[in-house]
Amino acid sequence: MIGCLCIHGFTGDPWEVQPVADSLAKQDDWLVYTPVLPGHGKSATELKSATYEEWVYAVEVAIEELEKRCSTLYVIGFSMGGMLASYIAARYPVNKLVLLNAAAHYVNPKQFFKDMIGTIRFHITGTQEEDQLIELYEQKFRETPFAAVGQFLQLIQKTKPYASRIKIPTLIIQGELDGLVPLKSAYHLYDVIESEEKELLVMKQSRHMICHGFESDKVINEIQTFLTSS
Template identity: 85%
Template structure:
């Protein structure tokens, strides 16, 4: 059996990677698991008491459980989940790694400002570009406890060095229009990952929520091709 761990991002939940996890779950002989990181979900105030160590422990327990049931292990991480995925790939017997807008670096100021102008335009005119997910962004900014941001920064600092220890086949997919994670994050990960087989795909029309945008089908297809191929 093939086990696949999918890890969502900071302030998010399994919905962020749901199109990918659902597509892989439909494959015969696949066991796909997307745990909810502590403090995350609908009530973001719970993040105030959550720690980055709990997030790390959650994915460690998840991969250990999959390891008991599966002969082949894959891990997919989105945004902060990408850094957790890199950590897992460096420390556990993972066969392939997929990183989606992984947050080795974060906050693309130019695109972030463009997205914020889009939010202002939406409030003034009632119109917005498709795929902006403006209301979701605004809700997260309002509700995320400041203490949780500190835990996020600590997690990035602690997990970032593990990327250089990854030596399994790796697929990096980055949205060019991501307002939170800049392209340089993907290029950094591509440079430091030691694997002899690594690929970097830039999605020209994708923003941060890369699994819920214009190129969702393309993202899923790239992941399937990479994971299924020898």
């Protein structure tokens, strides 16, 4: 059986990677798991007491459980989840890795909170249309405790060195119009990952929520092709 761990991003929940997870779960003999990181998935205020160590521990437990059940392991990480995925790929017997807008570099947090709230709809989706999910994210960004941002920054600092230890096939997909994670993040990861089989795809029309944007079908197809090819 193939086990696939999908990891969402900071302040987010499994919805961020759900289109990819749902598509892969339709494959025969696949077990796809998308855990909710501690402090996430409900009110953003619950992040106040969450620590980066808890986020790391949660994905370690998840991959260990999949390892018990599956002979082949894949990991997909979005945004902050991409850095957690890199950490897991460097330390566990993972066979393939997919990084989606992985946050090796990121918008300055103070500037993020100053400028992003008023324009988050455009930066994430490229549209000004009303949408309940976008309203939810606006609320999350307003409520996110600054202590949680500090934990986010620590997680990036702690996990970033592990990318250079990755030697397995890796697919990096980055939205060129991402307003939160800059393109240089993808180039950095591509440069430091030591795998002989690695690929960087830049989606010209995609913003941060790359699994829900204009090119989501293309993103899903690229991931499926990469993971199902021998």
